[in-house]
Amino acid sequence: MNSTIVSYLSQFEGHKKFISILSEALGFDATYLVAFLVFFLASFIVVNVMALVGGLGTYAERKISADIQMRQGPNRVGPYGLLQFLADGVKMITKEDIIPRNADKLLFTIAPLMALVGVFGSLAVVPFSSGFILTDLNVGVFYLIGVSSLVGVAIFLGGYSSNSKWSMLGGMRGASQIISYEVPVTLSILAIVILAGGLSFSTLVEAQGGMPHQWYILHNPFTFIGFFVFFIGALAETNRAPFDLPEAESELVSGYHTEYTGMRFGFFALAEYIEVFVVCGVAAAAFLGGYKVPFDLGTGDLLVNTLHLPPIIGRNIGQILQVGSFVTKTLVLYYIVIWIRWTFPRLRVDHLMTLCWKYLTPIALFNLVGCAVWLYAFDGQSVWELLSHLGGASSGGH
Amino acid sequence: MITLSSYLMISLALFLSGLVVMISRKNIIAILLGIELILNAAALNFVAYTRFVNDNIEGHIMSLFIIVIAAAEAAVGLGIVIRFFQMRESIHIDDAAQLQS
Amino acid sequence: MFDNILFILSASLTVVGAFSVVLTKNLMHSCVYLLAALFGTAGLYATLGADFLAATQLVVYVGGVVILMLFAVMLTGGDQDKENKFGITKVPSMGNFKTFLAGGVSALVIALVVLRLIANVAKQNPQGELPEFTSSVVAIGTKLVTDHVLAFEISSVLLLGALVGAAVIARPAKRGE
Numbered sequence: 001m002n003s004t005i006v007s008y009l010s011q012f013e014g015h016k017k018f019i020s021i022l023s024e025a026l027g028f029d030a031t032y033l034v035a036f037l038v039f040f041l042a043s044f045i046v047v048n049v050m051a052l053v054g055g056l057g058t059y060a061e062r063k064i065s066a067d068i069q070m071r072q073g074p075n076r077v078g079p080y081g082l083l084q085f086l087a088d089g090v091k092m093i094t095k096e097d098i099i100p101r102n103a104d105k106l107l108f109t110i111a112p113l114m115a116l117v118g119v120f121g122s123l124a125v126v127p128f129s130s131g132f133i134l135t136d137l138n139v140g141v142f143y144l145i146g147v148s149s150l151v152g153v154a155i156f157l158g159g160y161s162s163n164s165k166w167s168m169l170g171g172m173r174g175a176s177q178i179i180s181y182e183v184p185v186t187l188s189i190l191a192i193v194i195l196a197g198g199l200s201f202s203t204l205v206e207a208q209g210g211m212p213h214q215w216y217i218l219h220n221p222f223t224f225i226g227f228f229v230f231f232i233g234a235l236a237e238t239n240r241a242p243f244d245l246p247e248a249e250s251e252l253v254s255g256y257h258t259e260y261t262g263m264r265f266g267f268f269a270l271a272e273y274i275e276v277f278v279v280c281g282v283a284a285a286a287f288l289g290g291y292k293v294p295f296d297l298g299t300g301d302l303l304v305n306t307l308h309l310p311p312i313i314g315r316n317i318g319q320i321l322q323v324g325s326f327v328t329k330t331l332v333l334y335y336i337v338i339w340i341r342w343t344f345p346r347l348r349v350d351h352l353m354t355l356c357w358k359y360l361t362p363i364a365l366f367n368l369v370g371c372a373v374w375l376y377a378f379d380g381q382s383v384w385e386l387l388s389h390l391g392g393a394s395s396g397g398h
Numbered sequence: 399m400i401t402l403s404s405y406l407m408i409s410l411a412l413f414l415s416g417l418v419v420m421i422s423r424k425n426i427i428a429i430l431l432g433i434e435l436i437l438n439a440a441a442l443n444f445v446a447y448t449r450f451v452n453d454n455i456e457g458h459i460m461s462l463f464i465i466v467i468a469a470a471e472a473a474v475g476l477g478i479v480i481r482f483f484q485m486r487e488s489i490h491i492d493d494a495a496q497l498q499s
Numbered sequence: 500m501f502d503n504i505l506f507i508l509s510a511s512l513t514v515v516g517a518f519s520v521v522l523t524k525n526l527m528h529s530c531v532y533l534l535a536a537l538f539g540t541a542g543l544y545a546t547l548g549a550d551f552l553a554a555t556q557l558v559v560y561v562g563g564v565v566i567l568m569l570f571a572v573m574l575t576g577g578d579q580d581k582e583n584k585f586g587i588t589k590v591p592s593m594g595n596f597k598t599f600l601a602g603g604v605s606a607l608v609i610a611l612v613v614l615r616l617i618a619n620v621a622k623q624n625p626q627g628e629l630p631e632f633t634s635s636v637v638a639i640g641t642k643l644v645t646d647h648v649l650a651f652e653i654s655s656v657l658l659l660g661a662l663v664g665a666a667v668i669a670r671p672a673k674r675g676e
Contacts, residue, residue: 032501036501104525104527104528106528106531107527107528107531110531137550137554138550138634138636139550139551139553139554139636142551142554142555142557142558143554143557145558145562146554146556146557146558146561146562147557147561149557149558149561149562149566150561152562152566153534153561153565153566153569156566156569156570157531157569160527160569160573161527168573172570172573175566175569175570176570178566179562179563179566182562199636400502400503400506400546401621402620402621403617403620403621404506404510405543405547406617406620407617408510408513408514408543410610410613410614410617411513411514411517411518412513412514412517412536412540413609413613414606414609414610415517415518415520415521415536416517417602417605417606417609418521418599418602418603418606419520419521419529419602420602421598421601421602421605421606422521422594422598422599422601422602422603423592423593423594423598424589424590424591424592424593424594424598425526425592425593427526427568427571427572427575428526428529428592428593430568431520431529431530431533431568432520434533434537434560434564435517435520435533435536438536438537438540441540442540442543442544445544445547445549445552446547449547449548449549455635455638455639455642456642458549458551458552458635458639459639459642459643459647459650461544461549461552462552462555462639462643463650463654465552465555465556465559465560466559466654466657466658467654467657468559468564469559469563469564469658469661470657470658470660470661471661472563472564472567472568473567473661473662473665474661474664474665474668476567476568476570476571476665476669477664477665477666477668477669478668479571479575480571480574480575480669481668481669483574483575484671489575489592490589490592492589492590
């Protein structure tokens with residue numbers, strides 16, 4: 001039931017052999033030690049890859065914005081300017097670390113770390129493939145919502161502790177925006193949870209299929225609306241334009257991280273870009289079929305049967321295809337997020353609250369009730385299944 | 399090893415901290431913090447007992463309701479605090495000595 | 500072994516957080532320490548096998564209550580005047596030695612009583628191996644809509660009342676009232 005990276009590995013012979021050899025060498029049962037090491041390694045890989053994704057996110061943002069505004073963008077460091085984010089990182093590390101004299105030192109120091117902890121903590125349940133998921137909690141969706149709200153606390157504390165009016169206003173806007181938009185986001189995920197019948201991400205993904213008409217976004221009209229509610233809410237929760245009021249440059253200099261310099265600022269920026277990736281991943285997993293590959297290529301059975309590969313290789317190729325499918329969907333959404341940022345103007349703060357409480361929350365509630373009624377009335381079948389039944393019935397009548 | 403009494407000791411520590419905060423602070427928000435600590439201690443006790451003594455999940459349900467009530471209490475309490483501050487320009491508990499504004 | 504490590508980590512986070520709430524003189528810091536204590540409590544729930552409860556704790560407290568507290572601190576500001584409007588010296592809002600003495604003594608009394616009770620419990624249940632871990636989500640859902648459906652409905656009414664009440668209370672006063 002609780003599939004993790006360890007339980008995926010433990011179905012191979014080599015893993016068992018390795019454990020038995022290690023147990024003999026060390027003189028005690030090494031199962032837990034190996035599990036710990038595998039977890040450590042997997043988390044290490046995920047964290048580093050995500051830091052890379054966050055870095056490349058800044059590059060992608062600049063390149064895509066340049067493309068939209070018909071400029072060149074970064075093109076000096078490395079091929080096509082690809083290494084620009086490394087240069088930025090070096091620049092941030094070597095900058096002087098300034099803490100304002102009247103700042104609250106403790107909160108000022110822990111706020112960027114808290115943002116990073118919240119984001120990296122939420123990575124634990126992101127389903128990269130059916131085998132490569134750090135831990136498939138059976139309350140995964142709930143956990144992710146809870147942990148990612150640490151970022152809101154971090155933004156608030158960062159704004160408060162800087163002892164600057166701009167930071168203060170930015171932090172306050174950030175916190176109010178994040179706790180408001182949590183409501184429609186949670187409600188629209190809840191609609192999916194009702195349909196799938198489980199809170200873990202693997203349940204959500206396994207209930208969908210590889211082809212687009214088996215995804216939850218096209219399951220019924222309510223989930224179709226729900227996806228857009230979720231996406232708009234997620235944009236607001238990650239403080240992306242057109243909802244980037246906490247860091248509105250034209251009003252608040254740079255919002256809650258005005259007083260931050262060097263790597264502390266870098267932590268905030270990194271947390272923001274990784275959070276966008278996580279949110280896009282959740283959207284892909286809940287609405288767009290997640291890691292599912294068309295024609296059941298993901299399990300590897302087809303490859304094994306047609307090409308007569310050994311099962312282990314077939315299964316591993318299937319895993320790689322699944323990771324590729326998930327990452328492709330996520331990156332397409334990531335591109336859309338950046339695209340939206342550079343094409344839409346920023347909202348006003350009262351418009352933001354109006355949008356959340358007067359439009360998105362009622363729509364999300366309507367979707368929730370609609371999905372529940374759909375599940376009860378049509379036994380959880382999608383529109384396409386109903387249509388095919390209808391077609392079959394009418395053709396049978398002739 | 400982990401026994402029921404180790405959880406009870408932690409819960410006791412939470413409860414005592416909440417009690418000291420409630421009695422010694424004169425700031426209404428700080429008193430609300432103390433109340434949150436005490437409610438958490440109670441919820442932790444329920445879950446610990448239901449895990450070790452009778453292995454059902456009645457205690458989980460009880461703690462769930464405690465969390466719900468704590469959230470409602472915090473919302474209303476902080477609303478009262480903000481209103482009180484608008485009227486008296488203070489959140490000192492000793493200033494809340496009149497029934498009428 | 501993992502259970503023990505998780506237990507020790509979350510227990511120390513909880514206890515240190517709770518004591519720091521008492522000891523700090525800064526209201527904002529004590530909110531953050533409260534956050535640490537609540538996080539530790541969520542970890543303790545996880546060691547007790549209450550996975551749904553741990554996630555609920557995270558969602559409700561980290562995402563809701565603590566941010567509300569921080570908001571209230573920010574909206575009411577640092578109120579540090581030493582006298583009230585009648586000219587009587589006030590106790591400082593984060594307490595002084597006298598109030599801490601009162602709190603400490605009452606805590607000591609209650610601690611002695613409760614420790615006596617815990618000693619009884621420890622005598623009756625000397626061992627206490629954690630049972631095998633099972634998911635509690637399905638069981639909680641079933642219980643909530645069968646055995647406890649009345650409490651469930653009443654709590655939803657309570658939440659609605661709290662929502663409306665908080666909005667009405669905190670609304671700014673009308674002009675010319």
